[in-house]
Amino acid sequence: MSEPDNHTMRATAVTLPRPDQMRLSTDSREAALLCQVAAGDRAAFESLYSEYFGRLSRFLGRLTTRREVIEEAINDTFWIVWQKAGKFRGSSLVSTWIIGIAYRCALKALRRNAVVTGAAMAAAEVPGYEPALAEEREDWVSQGLAHLPIEQRSTLELAYYLGHSCQEIAQIMDCSVGTVKARMFHARVKLRNLLPTLAGSVPKDHS
Amino acid sequence: MSFSDERFADHREAWELIPWVVNGTATDEERTLVHAHLVGCPDCAGEFRVQSELQATMQGASTPEADAAASFLKLSARLDSAPAAAATHGRRFAALTGRRAMLAVIALEAVSLIVLSTAMWMRGPTLGVAVYRTLGADAEVPRHATIRAVLDPALSLGDLQAMLAELRLQIVGGPSSAGVFSLAPEAGATSVTTAQTVSLLRSRAGVRFAEPTHGGTERR
Numbered sequence: 495m496s497e498p499d500n501h502t503m504r505a506t507a508v509t510l511p512r513p514d515q516m517r518l519s520t521d522s523r524e525a526a527l528l529c530q531v532a533a534g535d536r537a538a539f540e541s542l543y544s545e546y547f548g549r550l551s552r553f554l555g556r557l558t559t560r561r562e563v564i565e566e567a568i569n570d571t572f573w574i575v576w577q578k579a580g581k582f583r584g585s586s587l588v589s590t591w592i593i594g595i596a597y598r599c600a601l602k603a604l605r606r607n608a609v610v611t612g613a614a615m616a617a618a619e620v621p622g623y624e625p626a627l628a629e630e631r632e633d634w635v636s637q638g639l640a641h642l643p644i645e646q647r648s649t650l651e652l653a654y655y656l657g658h659s660c661q662e663i664a665q666i667m668d669c670s671v672g673t674v675k676a677r678m679f680h681a682r683v684k685l686r687n688l689l690p691t692l693a694g695s696v697p698k699d700h701s
Numbered sequence: 702m703s704f705s706d707e708r709f710a711d712h713r714e715a716w717e718l719i720p721w722v723v724n725g726t727a728t729d730e731e732r733t734l735v736h737a738h739l740v741g742c743p744d745c746a747g748e749f750r751v752q753s754e755l756q757a758t759m760q761g762a763s764t765p766e767a768d769a770a771a772s773f774l775k776l777s778a779r780l781d782s783a784p785a786a787a788a789t790h791g792r793r794f795a796a797l798t799g800r801r802a803m804l805a806v807i808a809l810e811a812v813s814l815i816v817l818s819t820a821m822w823m824r825g826p827t828l829g830v831a832v833y834r835t836l837g838a839d840a841e842v843p844r845h846a847t848i849r850a851v852l853d854p855a856l857s858l859g860d861l862q863a864m865l866a867e868l869r870l871q872i873v874g875g876p877s878s879a880g881v882f883s884l885a886p887e888a889g890a891t892s893v894t895t896a897q898t899v900s901l902l903r904s905r906a907g908v909r910f911a912e913p914t915h916g917g918t919e920r921r
Contacts, residue, residue: 547769547772547773548769565772568772569776573780576780635759650759653720653721654756654759655759655760657724658726659721659724659726660721662726678720682720686751
């Protein structure tokens with residue numbers, strides 16, 4: 495067997511940037527954009543807005559299905575970002591800061607618009623609904639999540655969709671780490687009871 | 702504490718940590734603990750699979766359709782109708798242009814160095830022919846730069862910031878295609894010569910190479 499040439503050996507030694515390096519990269523870029531926003535740079539502001547619009551739409555879409563409420567919450571969020579960019583002290587990731595503002599704006603928008611979130615979205619369809627296909631799972635999980643209280647649903651979304659740590663979620667939701675753990679615990683137990691097919695077995699009682 | 706109590710405590714801890722291992726934010730120690738526990742605990746192994754599937758499903762869920770540009774136009778109109786807020790931006794910027802702006806630029810440059818180093822390493826084998834460049838061949842050195850330096854990619858952002866602050870230096874250019882940063886003294890830093898600063902830089906573990914540019918002023 496012939497020995498691998500130098501190029502092959504170099505190619506196998508390549509290591510991609512670790513997720514935490516990628517996170518640092520994203521945060522540095524966003525911090526630089528935020529500096530420009532603080533200087534009144536509208537183009538930088540629009541870039542930041544565009545970067546977050548999709549993520550926030552999706553995150554807030556778990557709290558309400560009403561498009562106008564989602565848009566109102568996103569624009570309220572970025573109104574505050576525009577006003578307060580100069581006061582950002584870098585004690586958290588930029589994303590943690592912005593999503594924390596978005597979470598508070600969403601709660602206010604929901605109260606202002608008297609939106610009934612969980613019950614209205616859930617429509618009590620989960621029990622007995624056991625999708626066999628992977629494509630149906632998304633629908634099924636959405637319905638399961640809609641049965642959870644808003645704090646538990648947000649905790650799961652922040653952890654599993656936006657990829658935040660327990661400590662970051664505590665900052666975003668302005669609560670203790672213990673509260674985040676408790677919300678995650680109860681969310682998991684409730685989902686396991688609601689979604690037995692996803693669990694693949696009879697749910698265990700961890701409460 | 703009995704053996705079974707210990708096992709129960711491990712089980713509770715592992716069960717609680719599963720979401721953070723699944724989403725990749727657990728510490729190395731927590732990850733090790735959970736994976737070690739999963740080997741002998743079918744309940745937690747099942748829960749790990751459930752949470753992994755839940756995460757995959759949630760990540761794959763579609764985003765509601767919306768028009769970001771149209772929404773931004775509405776926000777722009779709102780900003781335009783609030784001139785008082787815009788006026789405050791000038792004052793805030795005055796406070797930002799100093800240290801914070803510099804830190805943001807440093808952070809961006811440091812990350813660029815890591816990404817560029819990775820990209821250069823990955824690109825190398827595909828070229829087939831070794832390309833040798835001297836650091837002096839880089840023509841993109843800003844006129845006011847006094848020092849060129851190559852930094853160790855392993856140098857942390859915090860250490861880089863501390864070193865530059867201590868030596869009263871700022872990054873004014875780079876990294877170039879050869880990974881060279883252009884440095885200049887901060888405004889008002891005049892007590893040390895460029896040669897002395899270069900010497901101090903060379904003594905640092907995170908600096909692979911440093912030399913005067915000859916283009917900047919000799920006295921700092």
